[in-house]
Every structure is written in structure tokens, then in C-alpha cells.
Amino acid sequence: MSSSAYQEHAARAAGDPDAYWLEQARRIRWHRAPTRGHEAATQGGQQWFADGELNTAWLALDAQVDAGRGEQTALIHDSPASGRQQRFTYAELTERVARFAGGLRELGLAPGDRVVIYMPMVPEAVIAMLACARLGAIHSVVFGGFAPHELAVRIDDARPKLVLSASCGIEFDRIIEHKPLLDAALDEAVHKPAATVILQREQAEASMHPGRDHDWRAVEASASPVDAVPVPGNHPLYILYTSGTTGKPKGIVRDHGGHAVAMHYSMEVVYGMQPGEVFWAASDVGWVVGHSYIVYAPLIYGCTTVLYEGKPVRTPDAGAFWRVIAEHGVTAMFTAPTAFRAIRKEDPDCALMRSYDLSGLKRLFLAGERLDPATHDWLKEKTGLPVLDHWWQTETGWAIACNPVGLESVEETVGAAGKATPGFQVEILDPDGETCGPGVQGAVCIRQPLPPGCLLGLWRDAERFASSYGAAYPGYYLSGDGGYIDEAGQIFIMGRMDDVINVAGHRLSTGELEEIVASHPAVAECAVFGVADELKGQLPLGLVVLKDGATQSAEEVSTELVARVRAMVGAVACFRRVEVVPRLPKTRSGKILRRTLRALANGENPEVPSTIDDPAILDEIRAAL
Numbered sequence: 001m002s003s004s005a006y007q008e009h010a011a012r013a014a015g016d017p018d019a020y021w022l023e024q025a026r027r028i029r030w031h032r033a034p035t036r037g038h039e040a041a042t043q044g045g046q047q048w049f050a051d052g053e054l055n056t057a058w059l060a061l062d063a064q065v066d067a068g069r070g071e072q073t074a075l076i077h078d079s080p081a082s083g084r085q086q087r088f089t090y091a092e093l094t095e096r097v098a099r100f101a102g103g104l105r106e107l108g109l110a111p112g113d114r115v116v117i118y119m120p121m122v123p124e125a126v127i128a129m130l131a132c133a134r135l136g137a138i139h140s141v142v143f144g145g146f147a148p149h150e151l152a153v154r155i156d157d158a159r160p161k162l163v164l165s166a167s168c169g170i171e172f173d174r175i176i177e178h179k180p181l182l183d184a185a186l187d188e189a190v191h192k193p194a195a196t197v198i199l200q201r202e203q204a205e206a207s208m209h210p211g212r213d214h215d216w217r218a219v220e221a222s223a224s225p226v227d228a229v230p231v232p233g234n235h236p237l238y239i240l241y242t243s244g245t246t247g248k249p250k251g252i253v254r255d256h257g258g259h260a261v262a263m264h265y266s267m268e269v270v271y272g273m274q275p276g277e278v279f280w281a282a283s284d285v286g287w288v289v290g291h292s293y294i295v296y297a298p299l300i301y302g303c304t305t306v307l308y309e310g311k312p313v314r315t316p317d318a319g320a321f322w323r324v325i326a327e328h329g330v331t332a333m334f335t336a337p338t339a340f341r342a343i344r345k346e347d348p349d350c351a352l353m354r355s356y357d358l359s360g361l362k363r364l365f366l367a368g369e370r371l372d373p374a375t376h377d378w379l380k381e382k383t384g385l386p387v388l389d390h391w392w393q394t395e396t397g398w399a400i401a402c403n404p405v406g407l408e409s410v411e412e413t414v415g416a417a418g419k420a421t422p423g424f425q426v427e428i429l430d431p432d433g434e435t436c437g438p439g440v441q442g443a444v445c446i447r448q449p450l451p452p453g454c455l456l457g458l459w460r461d462a463e464r465f466a467s468s469y470g471a472a473y474p475g476y477y478l479s480g481d482g483g484y485i486d487e488a489g490q491i492f493i494m495g496r497m498d499d500v501i502n503v504a505g506h507r508l509s510t511g512e513l514e515e516i517v518a519s520h521p522a523v524a525e526c527a528v529f530g531v532a533d534e535l536k537g538q539l540p541l542g543l544v545v546l547k548d549g550a551t552q553s554a555e556e557v558s559t560e561l562v563a564r565v566r567a568m569v570g571a572v573a574c575f576r577r578v579e580v581v582p583r584l585p586k587t588r589s590g591k592i593l594r595r596t597l598r599a600l601a602n603g604e605n606p607e608v609p610s611t612i613d614d615p616a617i618l619d620e621i622r623a624a625l
């Protein structure tokens, strides 16, 4: 394409969004093609293509088989964790999904019913998602690293008819038994699903509740394959929960039609892929990266996707990523910067890379947290490839800012996430709602309408959607991130402006962590916030004031708090540091000065706020840190 292709697409998408996206919609197959563009959705946001009819699982599987891809590998499961590898052609994956969908239908699953999926990185997790989609049921995948409480909260919000799970996951050399975690969540949850379907893995045998728990293989073996159910374009495909500023996660709702169009478009424009090539997103199906770029986009676009059940290091070594790329002929890889920081820490010279032929790899994509210049430069030097940061969110489902390599190759700007992807009109707004000039930092906002593929709204909470995303700047979507745009249109994302932190690419709510810490009987008050960490980007730190008369020692309380967060959220919270302090800095009206605390903990020298109750407290905190 010519060098103005990006501007031309961005201008057309901004000038007449409906015409632009209806044109893109015509590039995928539909059961009934849409004629309408965007309009308001009942979940609070916008929906696209409501008068079209499509089933995403059909588009990702049956339509690919029809198009002659039946014998092409659709899915590669590479599991150093279990020592197994498995490949599925499009025809085989279609058959497995159609059969499992038949089994789910026999268990009573109907269009619109919810299904919670709590699984490790096994092919059955992908099969489960696609089988739900095939029936028009709405899946809600819960990350397998979450503790029972987190799972229970999501079960209560989604109210699933079924829960699909497995006997265990594998973390390095540890077997994590999932079934006892699921049982605990089901005990805690108020909503009781009608049934569960459990995949027994050889590493651990789950005990089953007769009448409630069904054996996965038996369900699949006895079922007959069923056809995909065509659904309206705006029919919910999935709910994916993400952390907000409070303990209650937000249920992001995504659709069949708009999502399919966006997934197809992004494989071409954002990732520069060709159908038939191998795409690898090293993430987890429990995150949006896993939904979009392990499962849906690669299959909708006719690529081969890799599902990796392992880690960047210690499975077995820091050469694991290079092995997967070489062994499966990966064309483009996508992961979070923290994964490459882990590799760099263990193998700074990339000695282990030299054993592998990486000649097929064209590009590396990074997202999930800011790509720090040091990691960018190291990766670029070691691979000699384009190392492309891009920025997006669970809410958007695909890249808001990118280097649109499928349209034209823009030179990498280190530290920037790229330019606004066509369809996203990104603006930086000041507190008065005025647009900031180049280089001036403010709230990163997107002018509405958001393009297809973004959230329809929040599950059963249109009000929270409005207050979280729309109220601050009417006519815009508030991303929650702060940043600036330079003269060239490159977007720099500087971090969250609210109480959300990013730990190893995992979004966590400090509000939720505070709620858990505050519930300890010895804690009078507390503050939890993120501090910079070289490996994980950020780590949570808790400052705690004990109640007068508390009999436990500071060490005992700290140990219990760390254990409490691990038990209630999961090990992924990486909540390992608690400091007991005599008091917390507050405004005269009693509000804890969190921003000041965060700055102190990050080694900065914050200005003493004029509203502070007693400035001497800051020295006490410095001493404690």
C-alpha cells in the first residue's frame, strides 16, 4: 500500500464510521450480512451490526473448512508443563467443538445461558469457548490462577448454568488442583450452577460430586455433533471480568458480529498476518489477549494458533520461547514485556536463542503493560526484528494504538505505543475537558463511537458502565490511563490515573486488596498501592496501622495479610510486602494521601500537600519504607 494508506484509513474510519466498518464487515462471511452500523446497546455502550446474523464459532471453524482449510493445522498445544504436544486441523477442531457443543446442549445449555470456564491452558479450554459460542451461549472464562473467592464473585455475577473446569493446572513443577478450588468457590457462591463438567488430567484425579459433576470425556463421547446457531450480530459472545477500582470486577460484554469484524481486521492491519501463517500469543485464555489472539482472531483469519502451557523461563529454561517459535514456524509473536524481562534476567546474552532457527519470525508484539525502552532495545538488538509495542485494554478487545504494519510500516518510536488504530479517535483531555496540545499529558480518551470489537457495556450494570467510562467526559470513552500524543501522532501511555495497578501484565484493583487487608481483625486502617518493580512492572505494597490494643506482633499480622490476599485473590497478586506504620498521612478532612504515599514508596520526593494533617508523618513513612 502507499505511504498514505494509514492516514486514508484513519480518516475514512473517523469521517464515516458506519460506512467504513460496514465495508470491513463485508470481508467476512455472515449467515445474514448486516446493513446497520453502530447504535446504543442495552448494556450501556454501543453495538455494531445488530441486523446481521453470524455465529463466531462457525466463522472460525466451519467456514474455514468450507474455504478449503480443513487439513490445515488450526491449533497447536505445546505443553512443556506436561511434556505433551498436540495438533488439531481445522476439520478436527470443528468436529471436537461440534461434539462437545452437543454434549453441553444435552446438559440443557441454550442460547443466552452463561457458562463459566475455569481451566488451565489445555486444548479443551479452547474447545469449551468455541462450543459455548457455537450454541449461542455466553462464556465467561476465569483465569485459572484466581483463588476460589474471585471465582465465586464471578459466578455470582454471571449466574452460569454450567461451569467447565479441569482436575488440575501445572505451574512449573507444581500441580495446582483446580477441582478443590472450584468446590470451594461453589460453596461460597450464592448462585448454584446446575452442573459442572470436569476434565480429568492424568496429573491429578478430581473427586466428583455425584449428580452435579460430569466427566468431560464421557459428555463428549456420548454426544452427537451439532450445528452452529446463527445469532444476531449484537448477541453476547462472552463476558470477561476485569479489575476496576473496587472489589467487584467489571463484566465486559463482547458480541459475535462486531468482534469478528474487528478480529479479522486486526490480524491484517495491526499484525500484518497472512492466512495460513502461524500466530502465537503467549498469554492465558483467562485474559483478553488469550480470547482475542489465542482463540478468536487467528482462527477467524485462517491462521494456525499456538496454545502454550509453559512459562518464558524454567520450562525448562530461558530458551523456551525461542524453541516454540522455531519448532512451530511462528511468523509473529505477541506477549507481555514482563515475559521478556524474565528471559533477559536469566539469559541476558540470549545464548539459548542461538540453538534455534528463528528465520520464519517476522515481528514481535508487546502489550499488557508499557514496553520499557530497556526491554525494547535489548529485544531489538538480540533479534534484529521489529519490536512493536501496542496499547489496548480488556474493554476494547483489540489495539487502540499500534504500528499499523498491515497498512504501512511506521518507524518504531521507543517508549510510544504507536499511532491511533483506524477507528479509534484518541484524544488527550485536561481536567476541564479541553484537548491537550502535543506533548502535554492528560487523560487518554477515545471519541465515541468506539469501533467494532469493543465492549457493548458491563454485564447487568449499564449504570456502572456510564459512571466508569462515560461520565467524566461526555461523548468520550475514558480509558483510565494517562499519557500524551507527540507532534507525529505517536501515543505515549504513562500509566493508570486510578487505583488500578499492573503486576506482570495482570490488572489488579488496589481497592480490592485494601478491602481484604482491612478485613483483618487487627487492622485499623491501611493503604495498598503499586510500586515500580524491574521484573513485574509494578508490585503491590501495603501500609497498615494496627488497632490500639492489637495483641499480635507486626510480623505476625504482615504474614497473615500476605497469606490472606494469596488465599482470596491468588498468587498472581504478588502481594508480598506489608509494612506496619504508626499512622497514615491524611488530609485534614481525613482522606488518606495515596498519591503521596505512592510517590514516597517509589523513591520520589513528593511535594507536601497543603491539605496534609501532619507533615511529620511523611518522615515516619520514609523510615518505614
Ligand SMILES: CCC(=O)SCCNC(=O)CCNC(=O)[C@H](O)C(C)(C)COP(=O)(O)OP(=O)(O)OC[C@H]1O[C@@H](n2cnc3c(N)ncnc32)[C@H](O)[C@@H]1OP(=O)(O)O
Pocket: 143, 144, 145, 146, 169, 171, 176, 282, 283, 284, 287, 288, 289, 311, 312, 335, 336, 338, 339, 342, 367, 368, 369, 391, 392, 393, 394, 503, 504, 505, 506, 536, 570, 571, 572, 573, 574
Ligand atoms: C492488552 C490487554 C491486556 O492487558 S490483557 C492481559 C495481558 N497479560 C498477560 O498476558 C499476562 C502476562 N504475564 C504472564 O504471562 C506471566 O506473568 C509470566 C510473564 C509468564 C510470568 O509468570 P509467573 O512466573 O508465573 O509469574 P506471575 O507473576 O504471573 O505469577 C505469580 C504467582 O502466581 C502463580 N500463577 C501464575 N499463573 C498461575 C495459574 N494459572 N495458576 C496458578 N498459579 C498461577 C505463579 O506460579 C506465581 O506463584 P508463586 O508466587 O511463585 O508461588
